[in-house]
Amino acid sequence: MLNLHHLNNSRSFRILWLLEELELEYQLTSYERTKAYLAPESLKKVHPLGHTPVLEVNDRALAESGFIIEYLLKHYDTDRQFKPADDNESAWEAYTFWLHFAEATAMPQLVMRLIFSKVVERSPMLIKPISKGIRKQVENGMIKNNITNNLNLMEQHLQDNHWFAGESFSAADIQMHIVVAASNARAGLDKVRYANLLNWLKRCQERPAFKRAEEKGGTPEF
């Protein structure tokens, strides 16, 4: 029996979406973020990290979205619908690169941006100008350039590839979705400069499994 522990507006949407793509039966346990935008303490009872996603498989609790994706594909995607074959060298490389890029390179920058915006939001009035100044320095000195470089690399890749692993949709698209969706939140990505990324985002959102995941776990907003 599979039980997905899902937090609203979070990476656990990836697993919800993959479970729907795989058309598996599963239980969904949903949580709401606290006022501090954290996971509720009760999640620590499910897994010591207290983060989502967590997938309970029988009596085991699996954490880390990339690992959970690989676990689900190994055990349930027996005809390799969502991962390129090992002998399809270019597709396999692209799949593996973007699967890791999402968490190792792209997400830390986006999380850093989120943390600084929360720091400003929660600063007492008196020190708000100071925290705003620090955020601006870090944003302009580091975060913005890194996020732009990342976006440019993704945009360039999608200029020649329909999906992140090449011709076919794969779990690398699922892993990358939050990266693009979060980058497109608030101000929105430039429609001309990032046309391929935005078209890809639309193709993801149009997938029936994505829509079913939204119905069950809410549209992810970042």
Ligand SMILES: N[C@@H](CCC(=O)N[C@@H](CS)C(=O)NCC(=O)O)C(=O)O
């Ligand atoms: N690298 C981990 C990151 C897990 C993670 O940080 N999850 C966030 C949600 S996107 C979380 O649970 N945050 C709540 C908290 O920090 O309290 C993964 O990909 O699963």
